[in-house]
Amino acid sequence: MQTLNVDLAVIGAGSAGLSAAAGAAQFGLSVVLYEKGKMGGDCLNYGCVPSKALLSAAKAAASVREAEKYGISAGAPQTDWQKVKAHIQSAIETIAPVDSQERFEGLGVTVIRETARFEDSKTLVSDSTRTVARRIVVATGSRAFVPPIEGLSEVPYLTNETIFDLPELPEHLIILGAGPIGMEMAQAFTRLGSKVTVVEKELALGRADPDHAAIAIDTLKEEGVTLLEGHKAVHVTGQGKSIHVRTERQDGSQTSVIEGSHLLVALGRRAVLDGLALDKGNVDHDETSIQVGDNLRSKSNGRVWALGDVAGREQFTHVAGWHASVFSRRAFFKQFTKANSLPIPAVTYTSPEVAQLGMTEAEATECYGEESVSAPSFPFSENDRAIAEGKTLGEAKLILRKGKLLGASIVGEGAGDILQLVSVAMSNGLDVKDLTNFISPYPTRAEVVKRAANAHFTDVLFGKNAKRLVGLLQRIP
Numbered sequence: 184m185q186t187l188n189v190d191l192a193v194i195g196a197g198s199a200g201l202s203a204a205a206g207a208a209q210f211g212l213s214v215v216l217y218e219k220g221k222m223g224g225d226c227l228n229y230g231c232v233p234s235k236a237l238l239s240a241a242k243a244a245a246s247v248r249e250a251e252k253y254g255i256s257a258g259a260p261q262t263d264w265q266k267v268k269a270h271i272q273s274a275i276e277t278i279a280p281v282d283s284q285e286r287f288e289g290l291g292v293t294v295i296r297e298t299a300r301f302e303d304s305k306t307l308v309s310d311s312t313r314t315v316a317r318r319i320v321v322a323t324g325s326r327a328f329v330p331p332i333e334g335l336s337e338v339p340y341l342t343n344e345t346i347f348d349l350p351e352l353p354e355h356l357i358i359l360g361a362g363p364i365g366m367e368m369a370q371a372f373t374r375l376g377s378k379v380t381v382v383e384k385e386l387a388l389g390r391a392d393p394d395h396a397a398i399a400i401d402t403l404k405e406e407g408v409t410l411l412e413g414h415k416a417v418h419v420t421g422q423g424k425s426i427h428v429r430t431e432r433q434d435g436s437q438t439s440v441i442e443g444s445h446l447l448v449a450l451g452r453r454a455v456l457d458g459l460a461l462d463k464g465n466v467d468h469d470e471t472s473i474q475v476g477d478n479l480r481s482k483s484n485g486r487v488w489a490l491g492d493v494a495g496r497e498q499f500t501h502v503a504g505w506h507a508s509v510f511s512r513r514a515f516f517k518q519f520t521k522a523n524s525l526p527i528p529a530v531t532y533t534s535p536e537v538a539q540l541g542m543t544e545a546e547a548t549e550c551y552g553e554e555s556v557s558a559p560s561f562p563f564s565e566n567d568r569a570i571a572e573g574k575t576l577g578e579a580k581l582i583l584r585k586g587k588l589l590g591a592s593i594v595g596e597g598a599g600d601i602l603q604l605v606s607v608a609m610s611n612g613l614d615v616k617d618l619t620n621f622i623s624p625y626p627t628r629a630e631v632v633k634r635a636a637n638a639h640f641t642d643v644l645f646g647k648n649a650k651r652l653v654g655l656l657q658r659i660p
């Protein structure tokens with residue numbers, strides 16, 4: 184067993200751990216990085232990258248289906264699942280070198296491909312190496328939460344770790360949960376030719392603006408997804424390619440049984456804490472996360488930081504990267520950046536995309552009262568680029584309080600990209616006026632943001648007072 188003394192030890196080579204390790208190594212600090220599985224973690228291997236690659240194949244199938252509308256005859260699309268999987272694999276392999284052991288060793292990081300656990304409050308240990316570290320980052324991520332639904336543990340269910348490797352395209356995929364994973368996978372598999380039924384105990388895309396979620400949900404239904412909202416999965420039976428899911432209404436009033444060939448569990452994520460011996464490290468935690476404040480530092484052991492999904496906050500790759508940035512700024516530059524210093528965007532990559540930033544209209548109204556909150560909006564159906572492309576579904580909505588940006592929601596083609604404009608504005612203290620004071624190239628979809636901002640000033644700009652003022656000013660030669 185070798186013993187190392189370093190400035191920083193990191194557990195987990197996913198989005199959070201890699202960013203923290205790369206930053207520290209590039210600042211000239213000594214870094215050890217432990218990874219028990221694949222370099223790149225969930226996002227690269229079982230999350231964002233394979234899901235977005237799958238969605239792009241599904242989008243290609245949808246484009247073939249709607250080609251007729253543009254005067255192009257193409258016939259019905261045929262899915263070659265093995266080739267779809269090859270496309271997914273090629274996306275992963277193209278990105279993999281950026282997250283690889285070789286790249287990190289090149290940056291000067293000592294990479295140990297073993298499981299790490301705490302030995303004491305400043306020491307980690309794995310099969311081959313004991314590391315005494317000045318600071319320790321726990322970035323062990325999350326895995327699919329599999330609740331104790333009766334019978335579930337006895338059937339062959341899929342999670343995000345197995346669905347992209349299926350030997351064949353499912354005939355009828357039942358999905359438990361209509362969060363981002365459930366809805367993205369529902370649309371992808373429907374477009375590729377599977378029958379899909381989604382079971383959701385509350386509302387689909389429940390964290391998004393309800394009007395905007397409804398636009399995406401209606402599209403999925405029109406494309407053939409069967410969505411059972413308000414249905415809780417309570418019992419699962421079956422084997423091989425015959426799976427039965429019994430659902431119940433929340434009040435127990437109505438039950439239904441769905442039969443499918445495959446079952447995907449997408450019921451949320453749980454932090455990976457097992458095997459870490461957190462108690463030996465004096466790191467307080469509960470079953471869902473390590474206990475940290477807005478500084479992401481353990482409340483019980485100031486040497487330890489929790490970044491990414493394991494911190495029990497928003498679970499996104501961009502959040503994991505931001506956490507690493509908060510850590511670097513605080514630990515190495517003694518700044519006071521907090522995890523909540525910037526608004527967090529959340530995008531579900533269905534077609535249309537559903538993009539959310541900061542507060543929803545309902546949250547803002549609850550917080551500040553209806554009279555002080557406004558929500559100017561602009562529809563894609565009046566955006567010339569959307570019209571030219573025949574994709575006019577959607578809307579941009581800004582959430583304002585006295586001209587101050589509290590949030591935004593955009594649903595439509597490219598909503599995630601368009602939202603960045605508002606994200607820059609909010610993150611840098613700009614207000615709604617600033618979103619009117621730039622030249623937006625024509626014709627672009629992102630013009631909807633400027634038009635929604637303009638809508639906030641319509642009454643003032645074209646009202647009585649403005650007319651009077653312009654009239655007066657006309658007297659000046």
Ligand SMILES: Cc1cc2nc3c(=O)[nH]c(=O)nc-3n(C[C@H](O)[C@H](O)[C@H](O)COP(=O)(O)OP(=O)(O)OC[C@H]3O[C@@H](n4cnc5c(N)ncnc54)[C@H](O)[C@@H]3O)c2cc1C
Binds near residue numbers: 231498502
């Ligand atoms: C299907 C799906 C789609 C998603 N799509 C998106 C998306 O489009 N956009 C987005 O922003 N987010 C998306 N996410 C979420 C995103 O993948 C996660 O938020 C992100 O990967 C979290 O990064 P992390 O570094 O916290 O954890 P992870 O990426 O999970 O990395 C943790 C690493 O720690 C390792 N590890 C754990 N315990 C130990 C130990 N004891 N010793 C050594 N190593 C250990 C694990 O093997 C793993 O590699 C998606 C997730 C899923 C499941």
Ligand SMILES: NC(=O)c1ccc[n+]([C@@H]2O[C@H](COP(=O)([O-])OP(=O)(O)OC[C@H]3O[C@@H](n4cnc5c(N)ncnc54)[C@H](O)[C@@H]3O)[C@@H](O)[C@H]2O)c1
Binds near residue numbers: 359452
């Ligand atoms: N595009 C993206 O950025 C993206 C994509 C996928 C995942 N993610 C991340 O991964 C996280 C997890 O996603 P997720 O979709 O698994 O979880 P989620 O928590 O967002 O959604 C799970 C859904 O399952 C429902 N549910 C729970 N128990 C149920 C039961 N017994 N029967 C029926 N429905 C039940 C819940 O009401 C909820 O709507 C997301 O919150 C997000 O942070 C992000």
